Amino acid sequence: MGIARYWREIPQRYNLIGTKCGSCGRVYFPPKAICPVCRRKSIGKMEEYKLKGTGTVETYTIIYTPPPHFEGEEPYAIALIKMDEGCYLMGEIVDCDFEDIHIGMKVEACFRRIEEDGTRGAIQYGYKFKKAE
Amino acid sequence: MEKVGIVGYGAYVPRYRIKAEEIARVWGKNGKSISAGLGVYEKSVPSMDEDTATISVEAARRAIKFSGVDPTEIGAVYVGSESHPYAVKPTATIVGEAIGATPDMTAADYEFACKAGTAAIQTCMGLVKSDMIKYGMAIGADVSQAAPGDALEYAASAGGAAYIIGKDNIIAEINETVSYTTDTPDFWRREGEPYPGHGERFTGEPAYFKQVLSATKKLMDKMGTKPSDYDYVVFHQPNGKFPMRAAKRLGFSKEQVEEGLLCPIIGNTYSGSTMIGLSAVLDVAKPGDRILATSYGSGAGSDSFDITVTDKIEGYPRNNIRKMIENKVYVDYALYMKYRGEFK
Structure with missing residues (x-):
């Protein structure tokens, strides 16, 4: 990923900043410019919204054959998480034995290294999830 | 003030x-x-x-x-x-x-x-x-x-x-802080090098003990206190032995050190060492408790803090x-x- 895109996405990657529709109250992550439900009624009413970072594992899988940037980190768990605000997002589950991961498990966001552009490039940080304390 | x-x-x-x-x-x-x-x-x-x-x-x-x-x-x-x-x-x-x-x-x-x-x-x-x-x-x-x-x-x-x-x-109020700093090359890492080098036994007496003991004594002199005035003491923990030896030489008891001594179970977290140790003490301290904390950094220097826990710790x-x-x-x-x- 290019530096400019990473930098633009820092608010969502570090702090789970999404958007909330001022018309219906639905929360979106990643942020949306328009609410797909309220459409024109939401124009000008989409507000920044910081997710609490807590959610529930909806489903998950263990990756044994990762994409090139993540080679060497396998195996790792990727989960679809339903955030407490109702939106869904995908994230890695860390610090948890695979046999303990289950659908319905409560998780919370933590801050980790995501990838780096070789040894000379920038390091990208962002959210992952761990079992809720 | x-x-x-x-x-x-x-x-x-x-x-x-x-x-x-x-x-x-x-x-x-x-x-x-x-x-x-x-x-x-x-x-x-x-x-x-x-x-x-x-x-x-x-x-x-x-x-x-x-x-x-x-x-x-x-x-x-x-x-x-x-x-x-x-x-x-x-x-x-x-x-x-x-x-x-x-x-x-x-x-x-x-x-x-x-x-x-x-x-x-x-x-x-x-x-x-x-x-x-x-x-x-x-x-x-x-x-x-x-x-x-x-x-x-x-x-x-x-x-x-x-x-x-x-x-x-x-x-927790910080009543006072003092430092003791000298140019002592006991441990270093040169630019571009992956691992630090050190002076083996030299890291002890003229480095760790000289700075830690001097800063701690200086603080107690300034405050007019003695080891028994403190409920807890935290020293930098490069291993489990150095902080205990520093405590003994200054006149602190084993009990005053133990609560903040985490090195035996987590190792030396370097810049985190004294600060995590102090957090373990604050985790159990009661209002009015007095804590002395002295860090150590190779190269070399120590910062010493005199701390009093307030009523607000309860919440x-x-x-x-x-x-x-x-x-x-x-x-x-x-x-x-x-x-x-x-x-x-």
């Missing part, structure tokens, strides 16, 4: 551990005798996706959450470490952004071997006392380096702690760090090397 002190604190230690015996097995040493000699039984190991920035953020977020401080009121973020992820590009901006303190703040990374975090506390105290900022955040964190097979490898570990310094809602969420340390998973030497990125 207006009071200044700790408004919030949070500490973080990664989940993985390696036993000193496992390291000794690989290098053909007697693990039991090394553990007994150093007073280190196991040490924390960072996961592949953890570094000084992520540990700093985790500690800082805990300090914010527990204290309830509005992060936009934090006017300075200083991160002390000798393992910043970048040689050039601050860790402190990553932390500032991740806790929501940016952009109206000043920030910098500090380096003074293992005492950069306590130097950051002193900087924040100055800025708060002079009303340049309302709150300052001082962090000490490391993912320590040690050459495979070096004596340092038995202790060099990962962890960190963050302190919010301010004047309002102080849970602070505690019992954190020892609980976190109990949640652990052991790795063998090969996995430890992989997690540290030693296989190129």
